[in-house]
Amino acid sequence: MATVPESTDAVVRAVDVTRRYGGSDGGLFSRGGERAPVTALDGVSMHAAPGEFLGLSGPSGSGKSTLLHLLATLDTPTDGTVELLGTDAASLSDRQRTSLRLDHVGVVFQRFHLLPTLSARANVALPLVEQGVGKRTRRDRAAELLEQVGLDDRLDHRPGELSGGEQQRVAVARALVTDPDLLVADEPTGELDTDAGEVVLELLDDVATDRAVVVASHDEQAIGATDRVVELRDGRVVSDG
Ligand code: ADP
Numbered sequence: 001m002a003t004v005p006e007s008t009d010a011v012v013r014a015v016d017v018t019r020r021y022g023g024s025d026g027g028l029f030s031r032g033g034e035r036a037p038v039t040a041l042d043g044v045s046m047h048a049a050p051g052e053f054l055g056l057s058g059p060s061g062s063g064k065s066t067l068l069h070l071l072a073t074l075d076t077p078t079d080g081t082v083e084l085l086g087t088d089a090a091s092l093s094d095r096q097r098t099s100l101r102l103d104h105v106g107v108v109f110q111r112f113h114l115l116p117t118l119s120a121r122a123n124v125a126l127p128l129v130e131q132g133v134g135k136r137t138r139r140d141r142a143a144e145l146l147e148q149v150g151l152d153d154r155l156d157h158r159p160g161e162l163s164g165g166e167q168q169r170v171a172v173a174r175a176l177v178t179d180p181d182l183l184v185a186d187e188p189t190g191e192l193d194t195d196a197g198e199v200v201l202e203l204l205d206d207v208a209t210d211r212a213v214v215v216a217s218h219d220e221q222a223i224g225a226t227d228r229v230v231e232l233r234d235g236r237v238v239s240d241g
Pocket residue numbers: 021022029030031038039040058059060061062063064065066067
């Protein structure tokens with residue numbers, strides 16, 4: 001895990017961030033010129049510190065996913081800056097940004113996004129393949145992470161042979177296998193029942209040690225589990241604390 005630069009106590013920081021979709025930006029997410037542009041985020045500033053389990057709350061369409069994608073450097077803002085470990089993600093080339101993300105960010109999605117033909121262990125090891133880590137280390141590290149999430153007896157199971165809660169724990173293990181400084185999760189309990197959701201939330205709380213964990217959700221159970229909540233409405237922060 002990288003040391004957080006002394007100039008900032010945040011793992012990730014958004015400063016006056018605006019994200020518009022469509023209109024004249026012509027970007028990948030543009031939905032064509034006919035439609036009016038959508039301002040998904042409008043002057044958002046927030047941060048997540050090491051050891052923090054942070055919630056992003058707000059109704060559907062308030063901008064939670066958009067902000068989470070920006071924090072994870074999966075996207076760049078239209079205006080303003082997002083700094084990950086003190087680096088402005090937009091100042092990097094696509095390749096540099098991918099490398100920064102691979103080394104420092106883990107991402108968990110609502111629908112798990114596991115590869116169905118691979119075992120739990122192989123799914124967890126995938127980010128290490130991208131990092132060029134050797135096979136033996138990958139296998140050992142993936143087994144270690146699956147043990148950490150309580151699935152050491154499921155190493156060779158494929159996703160289809162696991163419950164939704166178990167699949168999400170595999171996805172958390174995969175997101176942690178590179179020992180990231182930032183873990184982001186978009187509606188991680190959205191597909192789970194209350195009990196399975198609770199297990200995943202406890203796990204996310206446990207791993208918010210010297211890293212930051214940011215969960216976007218409109219679910220009270222998920223938001224209630226976090227230490228601090230940034231609430232969004234219509235793309236603006238309406239409360240932080
Ligand atoms: P939330 O996660 O809180 O539901 P989102 O960040 O998904 O909110 O969306 C915020 C706003 O941006 C919504 O009005 C949504 O319709 C719009 N939006 C999100 N993604 C896109 C996109 N790729 N293209 C155009 N508009 C989008």
